[in-house]
Each structure stands twice: as C-alpha cells, then as structure tokens.
Amino acid sequence: MQTELAPEFKNTPEGREAEAILRKCVHCGFCTATCPTYQLLGDELDGPRGRIYLIKQVLEGKPATQSTQLHLDRCLTCRNCESTCPSGVQYGHLVDIGRKIVEDKVPRPPMDNALRWTLKEGLTSSFFAPAMKLGQSVRGLLPAKLKAKVPESRPAGAWPSRTHARKMLMLAGCVQPAMAPNINSATARVLDAAGIQVVIAPSAGCCGAIRFHLNDHDGGKAQMRANIDAWWPQVEKGEVEAIVMNASGCGVTVREYGHMLKDDPAYAEKAARISALTRDLSELLPDIAPTLKPRVKASAGLVAYHPPCTLQHGQKLRGGVEKHLRALGFDVQVAQNESHLCCGSAGTYSVLQPELSYKLRDRKLGHLNQLQPSAIVSANIGCITHLQSGSEVPVRHWVELLDEALAPAA
Known part of the structure; x- marks a missing residue:
C-alpha cells in the first residue's frame, strides 16, 4: 500500500x-x-x-x-x-x-475519559484486591452488570514449600491474584510436581498491557521497565531458566517488551532478553507432561477448551494445551465452529464496548455448550471471567484442572 x-x-x-x-x-x-x-x-x-x-x-x-x-x-x-x-x-x-x-x-467526552482513567488506575492499583474482596463479600446484592465483573470467591490453596534446582520466575499479575488466586498457586503446585520451583519477584506488577492499550503508552512502558528491573537481578545471574506466564494476555505483552522498548537505549537490550526468556505455561507441557503422567488421575467428563486470542493469534501457539491434556488422559474438545474467534473479553473491552462484547461472549458460549461439557477451560483470566459471567458451566484455567488431577507424591 x-x-x-x-x-x-x-x-x-x-x-x-x-x-x-x-x-x-x-x-x-x-x-x-x-x-x-x-x-x-x-x-x-x-x-x-x-x-x-x-x-x-x-x-x-x-x-x-x-x-x-x-x-x-x-x-x-x-x-x-x-x-x-x-x-x-x-x-x-x-x-x-x-x-x-x-x-x-480527538478529545473524548468527560465521562468516557473518567471511565478510562478509572480502568487504567483502578485495575493496576494496590487497592484493587481489597475492593474485589469487598465486592465478593456482597456479591449477591450487586446489580447484574456489576455482579458479572465480580467472580465468586475461591480459595487459593497451599503454595509449595519445596525448593528445586530448576527455577522459573512467574508474573503474578495485577487482577488475577484477586479474582482467581488459585490459578497462580495451582501453577506453582503443578510445576513443583515436575521439579520446578516458581519464584515471584514482589516488586513486579502489571505487565503494562492495560495502560498501553488504553493509549497511555508512557504509563504502560513505565510498568514494563519496572518489571524488567524486578526480574533482572535473577536473570542476569542465571538463577532462572524462564519467565513463565499463566495469563496469555500478559504473556503476549511481555513477549513484546523487546519490540516496545527497542528505542530505549537503557532498556532495549534487557527488554529483548526478557522477551526471549518468556514462555507461556502451555509451552512447558512437552517437558513436564512425562514426569506428571504417572500421578495424573484424570476426572471423568468432557472438557471444552477455549483458546484465547492472545495465545493462538498473539503468540501463535495453537494446539498445545488440548494435545498434551489429552495425552495426560483428559477428554478435551475444541468447538469446531469459530474456535478462532474472540470471546469478547479483550482486556477492558467488555467494559468499554459491552454490547459487542456480550454478543461475542454468547456466540462463543453457544459453540462451547454444543459440546455439552462438564467444564470449560481457557488460558487467560480475562476470557475465564468473561465466559463465566454468562455460563452455568464452570469456567476455569486448564492448570487448575491438571492440579486437581494430581495424586499426592509417594
């Protein structure tokens, strides 16, 4: 052109x-x-x-x-x-x-600006967790639209206490620990069972995607630099072999730190290194599945898998989750119709464009429910929360399914 x-x-x-x-x-x-x-x-x-x-x-x-x-x-x-x-x-x-x-x-109307400011400041704030906890405590009293954004409270379960020679950093995320804390602890338990220790840098925060995609590029890049600073000491010393992501929306962003900071002389090289080390959790399955298989007691029932756009289109990772879960004994199916299409979550999109977002959600759930699943699994907190808001069937992260199927070690 x-x-x-x-x-x-x-x-x-x-x-x-x-x-x-x-x-x-x-x-x-x-x-x-x-x-x-x-x-x-x-x-x-x-x-x-x-x-x-x-x-x-x-x-x-x-x-x-x-x-x-x-x-x-x-x-x-x-x-x-x-x-x-x-x-x-x-x-x-x-x-x-x-x-x-x-x-x-193009100036936006004041109410539009106020909503966007609330999203980029609120979702990445330390006040988000207590606000979510409060919302969950009165969830039954909330109006339907707000209730859809507040998932039911679920316990995180125990964090593994063992240490291993193999270590990987993990980004806890900004909203995931408050909305679905079991995803991070389930990830740590599954990797612990495979002989890998999960390490979280306390000062690492939001990946930067929320601000960046709300057109606050400077704010988003500042969060990216802060994460690089938090991870760099262990990366530089070679203490970790990868940075594992269990939210594909965060994963696609961190994988592009090298691109986004390529013109920053102080961070370009470091950002490229961080991007190169980043792995979606599903990319570890070929390595850890053989170790886990003797301990997996896959539960009965068909499971429908929704591949997030940030995984299949953003990171170009397709087929891995369902392939390896099947190899571990799970009955995992993907809807044949429109599995490539977005569920409508897309970060803050469900708040800013609710009409289109919910049409896409219901369209996606229609295809998934045709499989008559006992559960729906995905790989991104946004998709999971959005789909659950319209689904009678439980929607979870696939790693939670795997975690529950692990028999205790002998």
Whole structure:
C-alpha cells in the first residue's frame, strides 16, 4: 500500500514503523473474513482493512474524527487478522500506533475519559484486591452488570514449600491474584510436581498491557521497565531458566517488551532478553507432561477448551494445551465452529464496548455448550471471567484442572 506520511510523522519512530507495516498491506480483504467485529457489524470500517485505511489517512495528514476514533475503539486487538494475512501485516502494532495518534487529536467526552482513567488506575492499583474482596463479600446484592465483573470467591490453596534446582520466575499479575488466586498457586503446585520451583519477584506488577492499550503508552512502558528491573537481578545471574506466564494476555505483552522498548537505549537490550526468556505455561507441557503422567488421575467428563486470542493469534501457539491434556488422559474438545474467534473479553473491552462484547461472549458460549461439557477451560483470566459471567458451566484455567488431577507424591 503506497503511503506518503505527513511531515509531523515522517521522521518519528512511530511513523517509520507504521509506514513499513502499511506498505506490506495489499488490501486483499482476507482479514475481514476472520474479524469478529466485521462479522457482527458488516461495516468495512469495522474490519482490519477499513481500520488500516483510516490509520493511513491520519498518517497522511487527513483530520482524525470521532468516527475514526469509534471504529478504532471497536477493534478487539484479537489479532485474528494477523493469522489470516498472507502478507504478514503486523496489524496489532499498527492499531496501537493509530489509536494513540487519534487519542492525541480527538478529545473524548468527560465521562468516557473518567471511565478510562478509572480502568487504567483502578485495575493496576494496590487497592484493587481489597475492593474485589469487598465486592465478593456482597456479591449477591450487586446489580447484574456489576455482579458479572465480580467472580465468586475461591480459595487459593497451599503454595509449595519445596525448593528445586530448576527455577522459573512467574508474573503474578495485577487482577488475577484477586479474582482467581488459585490459578497462580495451582501453577506453582503443578510445576513443583515436575521439579520446578516458581519464584515471584514482589516488586513486579502489571505487565503494562492495560495502560498501553488504553493509549497511555508512557504509563504502560513505565510498568514494563519496572518489571524488567524486578526480574533482572535473577536473570542476569542465571538463577532462572524462564519467565513463565499463566495469563496469555500478559504473556503476549511481555513477549513484546523487546519490540516496545527497542528505542530505549537503557532498556532495549534487557527488554529483548526478557522477551526471549518468556514462555507461556502451555509451552512447558512437552517437558513436564512425562514426569506428571504417572500421578495424573484424570476426572471423568468432557472438557471444552477455549483458546484465547492472545495465545493462538498473539503468540501463535495453537494446539498445545488440548494435545498434551489429552495425552495426560483428559477428554478435551475444541468447538469446531469459530474456535478462532474472540470471546469478547479483550482486556477492558467488555467494559468499554459491552454490547459487542456480550454478543461475542454468547456466540462463543453457544459453540462451547454444543459440546455439552462438564467444564470449560481457557488460558487467560480475562476470557475465564468473561465466559463465566454468562455460563452455568464452570469456567476455569486448564492448570487448575491438571492440579486437581494430581495424586499426592509417594
């Protein structure tokens, strides 16, 4: 796609990156066939090709409008389009650039700004955990819309006390410890059973995705640098072999620290190292499954697996979870219809675009429930919480399923 950048963008890092991405796009339209919002709305501007054209216009100096902003806001950043693009267009990076430019040019209504500020400050705050605990204590009294955002309280279970020669860092996350604390402890127990010790750096916090995708790029990058600083002493000394992620939304972000901080002379090299060390929990299954198999007593019942977009499209990891859980004895099935489509969670999207989000959730649950599962499992806290808000069937992280199936060591 031929592009002529406006002078204000011509010699900026963002402008050069956007131009390189735009020039790869051949406008073929393959992306529209797998775009969730295009499927729902049928509007060219609510598909990747249309949004690419809108971003191109702004970069070439045409005025950004509230309509431009709306169509970019409606994008889930699910990156399904990247999986189907024959030209390798890095749409996710382009839409991040385009949204930030439009954000700086188009003022939002005060209530919209207030909501976005609350999300980026509240979800990453130390006050989130006590607020969630309070919400869970009065959950039965909450209005339906708020109740959907407050999962039932569940115990975390014991953290393993053994030490191992093999050690891996793990990001606890910002919302996961409060909303579903058992995911982290189940991860630690499963890896402990495989002879791997999970280490959490206390000063590591939010991965940076929430702020970054709400167009606070500086705030998001500050959180990325803080995490690198928290992990670096153990990484530099070679004390850990990987940084394991059990939330695929965090994982795809940390895997891109090297890209996001490539122009930061103080952090570029460190960020690239952190990205190279990052592994989704599912990537460890080929290594640990043989060790775990003698201890796994898989429970009866069919389990439906929902692969998060951040795993299958963002990190390009497909098929691993279901393959290895089946090898361990679980009856895991994936919905044959639209398994590639987003469930509608997409970070803060379910709050900012609730109508579209819940339509996608119900569409996804319709396909999953056709399998008549005893449980639904996924690999990202956002997907799990969002799907559970509309499901009578329990929705959990797959590692919790594996943890419960482990018989005590002899």
